[in-house]
Amino acid sequence: MSANGAGGAADGAGGLAAAISGRGAVGHSGGMPGWEAVIGLEVHCELSTETKLFCGCRNRFGDEPNxxxxxxxxxxxxxxxxxxxxxxxxAMRIGAALHCEVRPSVFHRKNYFYPDMPKDYQISQYDEPINVGGYLELPDGASVGIVRAHLEEDTGKTTHVGEGGRIAEAEYSLVDYNRAGVPLVEIVSEPDIRSSAQARMYVGELRAVLIATGASDGRMEEGSLRVDANISVRRSGDQELGTRCEVKNLNSLRSLARAVDFEIERQRHVLESGGIVAQETRHWNEATSKTTSLRSKEEAFxxxxxxxxxxxxxxPSEQWQSDVIAGMGPMPAERRIRLARALGAGDGEALDPALYDQVVTAVELGLDVLVLDAIQLGADPKTALSRSVNEIAANIASVSRLSAVSFERLVTLERSGKLSATQAKAVLSEMLARGGDPVQIAQEKGFEALESDQLADAVKDVIDSRPEEWKRFTAGDEKVVQFLVGQVMKATRGKADGKAVVAELERLLAISQAPRAEVQQS
Amino acid sequence: MFLRAQHGRICTHLHLYGTPDFSRLTEEANIRWVAQSLLPGSEPLSHRGGDGGVLVLHGFTGTPQSMRPLAQRFVDASFSVEMPLLPGHGTRIEDLVPMRFSDWRKAAEDAYLRLAGVTKRVIVAGLSMGGSLACRLAADHPEIAGLVLINPFIEPPADGFREILRATLASGMEIAPAVGSDIAKPTVSELSYPGSPLAAALSLFEGLDDLVDDLDRIACPVLLLSSREDHVVPVSTGDFLMERLRVPVTRTWLEHSFHVATLDYDAGIIESAALAFAQEMTKMTKGAAPAVRGAEMSGDASTAVTAQAAEAAEAAEVVASAGAARLTTEPDVRDGSDAGPSPAGERPRGLATGTITIDEDTHVARLARLSLSDMELEQFTGQLAAVLEHAADMARLDISATAPTSHPLPVQNVMRDDEPRPALERDEVLGQAPRVEDYRFWVPRILAEGQ
Amino acid sequence: MPAGGAGAGNGDREDREDPAMSPTVTDGKLSEVASGDLPFAGEHASRQNATGGPFQTATEIAAGVSKGEFSAREVIEEHLARIAARDGELHAFNEVMSRDALDAADRVDRLVASGEDPGPLAGVPVALKDNLCTRGVPTTCSSRILAGWRPPYDATVVRRVREAGGVIIGKTNMDEFAMGSSTETSAFGPTLNPLDNNRVPGGSSGGSAAAVAAGFASLALGSDTGGSIRQPAAMCGVVGMKPTYGMVSRYGLIAFASSFDQVGPFAQRARDAAMLFEAIAGHDEADSTSLDRPAPSVSSLLGAGVSKLRVGVVSELVDAASADVASRVREAANLLATAGALVDEVSIPMCTYSLSAYYLLAPAEASSNLARYDGVRYGLRVEAPTAEKMTTATRSAGFGDEVKRRIMLGSYALSAGYYDAYYARAQRVRTLILDAFDTAYKRFDVLLAPTSPTTAFEIGSKIDDPLAMYLSDVCTIPSNLAGHPAMSVPFGVGDDGMPVGVQVLAPALAEPVMFQVAVVLEDGAPTAKSRGATASVVPAHAGQGEGTPV
Structure with a gap:
């Protein structure tokens, strides 16, 4: 199945996203002319339940072992x-978010022996999973098909003791069963992904969707999301899929991208030199930046x-399904569109790509609601978005201290020139640190925006006291601008707005040059 | 039960009181001793059974009584069994005083040769000093097919300790005290001398000194059965042995027994494990001999893997001794038309019996993590085939329009609320575990990857 | 008279005087016992005080204890004494919980003394099959692989027995992991049939059946996957009942085959079995397959009779039995007809496929259920250098032959390439069997069949021939496949003088009517005296058994 095929149902939304983003879908990465990579991802997502899938034990990361x-x-x-x-x-929320069909399902036992599996079988959904056949729309407008998203239980955690801590060198292993039985949803994509960048984008977007559904905390570093990649390559234009390898141990988006690139390159090299790619499971080794074949014992699974x-x-009854879905907020794709529209996109108008990136980031961080609320209250959209993806994003954990009302006030203070950008950032930082009203904080800090004549006086003073630099400035030396702005800031103890200072300098420059211009013209 | 004294009472005495009062203990021992020719229960055993032989050796100051249940299991399973009464044992303690390690070694050797003369393959099973002698024999006779060592005495005691014994001996004290039979089970006791002759013990230690140098000559698979708690031989002696053997060792822990484990709570486990091991190692008839299966192992991973056979194969790879070479090259002994060795890399011919073959059984056994001996495999294949044949009657039924039933009654949507319940007490859970470290379950090296 | 009295159950002539010498009876009826007339224990014998003590059936004990006529402690001491005297020979128990039982009895006595309701099973000694988890008490499934394991929790049924005032007296021997029909596959040695020590007690709940037959416990719990309650009940001459699947919680029952396993009672009489059934039945949220409905009251209908009940005698199952057993079933049918039931023969040809389907499906589930015994978390471990070898070595040393056989069979049936031919086909045959029963129950209220095709066979006679052993489940398996209730009621003896069990089968949830029929059969069962010709045979057997070292 191709991206186009799977994307059929998504064309409407996908097309809109593409239009809004002002870009096409992420294409194949270059450097591999004549070859095409085919990638499908299996993402295991730990669900944010209070308790495990089949018992009342707590589902919690980081407890004392056992x-x-x-x-x-x-x-x-x-x-x-x-x-x-x-x-x-x-699981049903995830299914709904991925446009899957929710179906009657049963659990199966997957029988194999492994010390981290307490029953030596895993309870999982096999041929009758709860969610089948959906798609995930990426921010770049591409759409990746979803084969299924099913429920299963997690295994315990094995620590390999001995040199290196890896299986091969371990002397023995220790097992902690706290994680055993934690609910997982395994999301299996169609092989619709064509590059490492797209793989990364898929997982990033999926992560955002999972967080938005409330199903997961999305913490890859704690193993809440775990990715396996099925990768094959084929000659461009071939319809048949090449032999695929499954790559495991991808613990971050970065290692996913690197492993995919490595594996594509490896397989291409094997094929170009006339070899055959063996269907096998490979392990990504972060330290060596390579995938290696797992020397597992020859045992037919x-x-x-x-x-x-x-x-x-x-x-699940219809009623239950609709109740569950009703409790869900909008998904990232929809939220991006909404925010982009608030910034003026839509009806064929694309956003500036840099601005769209800020939209994606705001949605990813869950700041879109705050921004939209502030805009609704009258904040300048671009300023609000910029403050959110820069200053607020840097201190995301404290965002709960910020109300839409106070955020709007801050943005408007800045926009109206009552606070300089520097002052606005300082006030925002304080609001994030301890909450409070921006006006009050600004007063406490002694921030009062300079009246425009005060600013003009300050600039004039600096020019007068620094004739040398002014001369260079008028001669077109741009490097000296920062120095002059700095001097004004110093003189006004930071109250001046940088941009306003520059504007005043340029005004004075225009005045000083105007007569000459007239002379030249005449 | 001299060695228990070594690690238990005597050591304590030396530590706390300086020179122990051996004379009093000897007197006591002498009073308890009643002169008689052969203590009832200490009779040796010699049984002619099949082509597989088992030599059974008892320990220092003990008698065949301690090994009789185990020997009987071998007899019942149609093995030929020799269980000698070692020189100086089973009568009066004085008889043991002049005996030396060379005497027991010779007696064991004689018994082995008697047995080897009437059987095709022999394994040796020994308890304590019987284990020392078993190792001695295996080092001297590479053709021995396997060793079953139950709390064997291997690590020679420290020189300092021997000095004390020599000094004691020099002072005229011939016999050190023994503490009763070291058995956890309260209702059982070992038939043994009430003391330990010092000179005999010292010669045993010297025998061990020699043995330790020769342990790397042992070429047969070893089944080591170790009690977790042993008041006679330190538990570390098993580790000491494993470090020095060049062959793989299957070690089984006996959780509920002390030194004389053959009479203790785990006797059943010992007997079953030893019997299975003996059957595996002495296989002579139908099915592939362990030797050939070992060879197949390296060529074709799909053939039967039993812990022992696999280890035999590994042994063959690492030890180029006569014994190991024999293991890999001896032709398959099959009956009738199926004679001749299986070429390496080829699956053993499926002994088709009805609807299931031994080949399939082997595969299934591996899936189920069971190691079946050839005899079991053959027996099971026949039995399973009979059941499957019976089940073939279902083929007569038209099931094309019938849905499968997984649950007898239609029930659906049984769920609970997402509410936490108290967890189990960790100590209670870990207390049941075979081995724990750092509050986690200990498992040996994992070779295969998980999912 | 604890020790010797038990011998009466064995038909020992020297001891047979004892019951009559025991004056303490709680029921006028009991004093009429003629000491010389007892061919064997079982329902007649127990009713007639064959076990020698004053404390007879569960209902009598519960009534006496509740009324304060005697103490629970007296009852338990008496039973412990019987066990001490005779269980060394029979080996019905893997573990006798003397101290726990006496403590529990004292608690019951305190409740009685303080005027509180001690529960319907007040002071009644109950034996548990050793596959029911008991916190802190070894629970082994008679397997080496679980020897010494002490569960950190109680099975739901165990809790319910305790809550009902029952006193758990010990854990009974069984076929290893309930796989067997004779209790010979126990890793700890077989249980002997209390009526003839050369014979098996049946299985897999042989220890529980023997414990009740020998008077060690008034009641016992077993588990029935393919007949493991009913078949030993028949062979030991006691009542055994398998409830509707889902009627009794399986939480804490160590699984053999999850879609078949049900816990059920053993008792000397049907009304006692009913009492224990009522105590343990009912919804349990810890078992997803537990039916979400209140347990049916069976006791209230026990005396309702069988007038106008439609009873079908399953001809295929009668044909599968030996002539003497088949005769008893026909006599039982006649008895019901005499009592007013509408009796007819019914042919259910699909029954003949039950064995085939069952011996693929149950081992398949078992192969998975028993995977967890891997040497990592509990139970036996045989050390080996790698985890794989350790698990293989542990399982190979820890499981007995029959368990290995079934794991092999089940793994095979589920393995790639065979699933459709075996497992999937057997599941569909299971559907056909359910359909066939549905059709039959349109015409009949209950069905009648033998419990076991033969009476108790001799120890060792079938152990080497698995298929022959499996065939002894042929009459009981259909109910397990269908998930229907069924029970075995002692009804006369076979040509060898050993008891015969007649099986009453009923549709799902029809336990009340099943018990109704059982009571009529029990009351009308041929007395030992009326079968004098065979009765004389039994003591001879028993005598041999008694004197032969085993």
């Missing part, structure tokens, strides 16, 4: 699983799937 365990998640003889309804709801007899089918 303190969040019970007979069920420890697989003790006689224990039985009972499904967490919240996990089903979150035969998971002996069969329906989990300890659980019963899940057949």
């Amino acid at each position: 303190t969040s365990i019970c007979p069920v998640c420890l697989g003790l003889p006689g224990s039985l699983p009972v499904l967490n309804s919240r996990a089903v709801e979150l 035969d998971y002996r799937y069969f329906q989990e007899p300890d659980l019963v089918p899940v057949i």
Whole structure:
């Protein structure tokens, strides 16, 4: 299936996003003429439930080892699983966000032995998953098909002890079952992705969607999102897919991109030199920046799937489904469009790409609602967006201290020139640190914007006291501008707005040069 | 039960009181000793069974009584069994005083040769000093097919300790105290001398000195059974042995037994493990001999893998000794038409029995993490084939329009609220675990990748 | 008279005087016992005080304890004494919980003394099959791989027995992981049939059946996956009942085959079984397959009779039984007809495929359920240099032959390439069997069949022939496939003098009518005296058993 095929249903929204963003979809990365990469991603997402998938143990990262365990998640003889309804709801939300069909589903047992799996089988959804057939629209307007998004349980955590901490060199391993039984949704994409940049964008967007649904905290560094990549290459124009390799251990967006690039290059090299790509699982090694074949014991995988007899089918009623979806906010794609429109996009008008990047960032960080609310209250859209993706983003954890009302006030103070940009940033920083009203904070800090004549006086004073620099400035030396602005700032103790100073300097320059111009003209 | 004294009471005495009062203990031991010719229960055993032989050796100051249940299991399983009464044992303690390691070594050797004369393959099983002797024999006879060592005495005691014993001996004290049979199970006791003759013990230590240098000559697979708690031989002696052997060792921990584990709570585990091991190592008839299966292992990973066979294969790779070479080159012994070795890399011919073949069984056994001996494999294949054949009657039914039933009753949407419940007490859970480190479950090296 | 009295159950002539010498009876009826007339224990014998003590059936004990006529402690001490005297020989128990039982009895006595309701099972000794988890008490499934394991939690049924005032007296021997029909696959050695020590007690809940038959416990719990309650009940001459699938919680029952397993009661009489059933049945939120409905009241209907009930005798299952067993089933049918039931033969040809479907489906589930015994978290571990080898070595040493066999069979049925031919086909045959029962139950209220095709067989006679052993489940398996309730009621003896069980099968949730029929059968069962010809055979067997070292 191709990106175009899967994107059929998404053309409307995707096309709009593309129009708003002012760019086409991310194309193939260059450097590989004659070849095409085909990438499908499997993303495991830990659900943000209070408890595990089949028992009442807490689903929490970072607990003391083996303190969040019970007979069920420890697989003790006689224990039985009972499904967490919240996990089903979150799975349905993910399905809805990815435009999947929610279906009646059953659980199967996937049978294989591994010490981190307490029952030596994993309860997972096999041929009757809860969500099938959707798509995810990327910010660049491309659309990636979703095969399925199903529920399953996580395994425990194994620590390999010995040199290097890796399996191959380990002397022994230690297992902590706190994570065993944590609910996961595995999201399997169609092989619609064509480059590392697009893979990265897909996971970034998926992460935003998962956070927006409330299903996940999206923390890759804590393993809340884990990515496996199926990668193959083929000659451009070939219809058949090449042999794929599955790459594991991709713990960040960065390693995903690097691993995909490495693997594409490796496979191309194998094929170009007449070799055959072996279908295998490969491990991404961050330290060596290489993927290596897992020297797993030769054992044909035969998971002996069969329906989990300890659980019963899940057949969500229409009512439940619509209740669950009703509780969901808008997804990032929709939010980007909304914010872009507030900035003047739409009806064929594209945003400036740099501005659109700020829109994407604001949505990614969840600051779009704040910005939109501030705009609604009368804030200047661009200033509000700029402050949000710069100053607020730098202190994102404190955003809850900021109300839309006070944010609007701040933006308007700045916009109206009552505060210089520098002062506005300082006030915003204070608002994030301890909350409060911008006017009050500005007063406390002694910030009063200079009246325009005060500013003009200050600039005049500087010019008079620095004839040398003024001369250079009038001669067109741009390097001296910063010096002069700095001198004005110093003289006004930071109250002057930089831009206003520059404007005044330029006004004076124009005045000083005007007579000459007239002379030349005549 | 001399060694228990070494690590238990005597050490304590030396530590706390200086020179121990051996004379009093000896007197006591002598009073308890009743002269008689052969202590009932200490009779040796010699049984002619099949082509597989098991030599069973008891420990220092002990008797065949301590090993009889194990020996009986081998007898019942149609092995030929020799269980000698080692010189100086089973009668009066005085009889042991003049005996030396060379005497026991010779007795073991004689018994082995008797057994080897009437069988095709022999394994040796020994407890404590019996384990020392078993290792001695295996170092001297590379054709021995396997060793079962139960709390073997291997690590020679420190010189300082021997000095004390020599001094004691020089002072005229011939016999050190023993502490009763070291068995956890309260209702059982070992038939053993009430003391330990010092000169005999010192010669045993010297025997160990020699043995340690020769441990790397042992070429057969080893099953090591170690009690977690042992008041006679330090538990570390097993580690000491494993460090020096060049062959792979299968070590099984005995959680509920002390030194004389053959009579203790884990006797059943020992017997089952030893029997399975013996059957594996002495396989002579139908199915591939372990030797050939080992060879197949390196060529074709899909053939049967039992822990022992796999280790035999590994042994063959790492040890180029006579024994290991024999393991890899000896032809497959099959009956009738199926004679001749399987070429390496080729699957063993599927002994088609009804609807399932041994080949398939081997594959399934690996999926299920079971290691089946050839005998089990063959037996199971036949039995499973019979069941599957019976099940073939279902083929007569038209099921084309029938949905499968996974649950007898139609129930759906059973869920719970996302509300936390108390977790188990970690200590209670970890207390049940075989091995724990740093509040986590300890497992040996994992070779395969997870999912 | 704890020790010797148990011998009466064994038909030992020297001891048979004892019951009559025991004057303490709680029911006038019991004093009429003729000491010389007892061929064997079982429903007749127990009703007639064969076990020798004053404390007989569960209902009598519960009534006496509640009224303060005797103390729970007395009851438990008496039963512990019987166990001490005779279980060394029978090996019904893997673990006798003497101290716990006495403590529990004292708690019941305190409740009675303080005027509180001690519960419907007040002071009644209950034995538990050793696959029911008991916190802190070894729970082994009679397997080496779980030897010494102490669960950190109680099974739901265990909790309910305690809450009902029942006193748990010990954990009973069983076929390893409930896989077997004779209790011979136990890693700890077989249980002997209390009526004839040369014979098996049936299985897999053989220890529980033997415990009730020998008077060690008034009630016992077993589990029934393919007949593991009913078949040993029949072979030991007691009542055994498998509830509707989902009626009793499986939480804490160590799984054999999850879509078949049900916990159910053993008792000397149907009304006692009903009492225990009512105590354990009902919804449990810890078991997703538990039916979300209140347990049906069966006790209130026990005396309703069978007038106008439509009873079908399943001809295929009767044909599968030996002649003597088949005769008892026909006599039972006649008895019901006499009592007013409308009896007819019914043919359910699909029943004959039950064994095939069951011996693929149950092992398939078992192969997965038993994967967790890997040596990592609990139970046996055989050390080896890698995790894979450790797990393989542990499982190979820890499981017995029958368990290995079924794991192999089940793994095979599920493996790639065979799934459709075996597992998927068997699942569809299961559907056909359900359909066939549905059709039959349109015409009949209950069905009648033998429980076991034969009476108790001799120890060792089938252990080397798995298929022959599996065939002894042929009459019980259909109910497990269908998830329907069924129970075995003792009804006379076979040609060898051993008890015969007649099986009453009912549709899902029809436990009340099933019990109604069972009570009529029980009351009308041929007495031992009326089968004098065979009765004389039994003591001879028993005597041999008694004197032969095993």
